[in-house]
Amino acid sequence: KAGVTQTPRYLIKTRGQQVTLSCSPISGHRSVSWYQQTPGQGLQFLFEYFSETQRNKGNFPGRFSGRQFSNSRSEMNVSTLELGDSALYLCASSFGELAFFGQGTRLTVV
């Protein structure tokens, strides 16, 4: 089975721009979660989608949004980028309790 695929792997954006990240889960997995990882804050939960519905949401501002499509692929969007949004964004797909992570998208905001 192919693993979790995240695109793009690397991204450089300017403050004020918006960005969309994509995640294709493992085939058959219906749950997709997004995390932000920074050196000082560890893995911070953004949101979780299951069958196109947002099931859980972390404590991030409304600039962070996401969605899931009928084929379980998910996207997250960050609008009005700030320097502090620079991070590794990880997507994890789940079937049951276990999470399988993609390689992440490293976003740099300049």
Add this chain to the structure above:
Amino acid sequence: GQQVMQIPQYQHVQEGEDFTTYCNSSTTLSNIQWYKQRPGGHPVFLIQLVKSGEVKKQKRLTFQFGEAKKNSSLHITATQTTDVGTYFCAGRGNAGNMLTFGGGTRLMVKP
């Protein structure tokens, strides 16, 4: 909300020494999971513990889940340079709750 704390944040050991990381949750967990992230990589699932007091072993790694299902530990015997990375615990309260990660323990092994 649910909080998961992990200590220590960093650990330097000499190759061959043992290593332990501890994980504590503010609430009772339905299960606890452990992940390893190599430098430059992504978290990779290691193991899940479900039962109170459960102990599982994977070669030199020993995982324990506390009796109250609020704490857990990972012990590595005789560390090797291949053990380098950050070890995360992650817990879920009730079914459907989000998976909350500890801050991780970064292990560095001197050859």
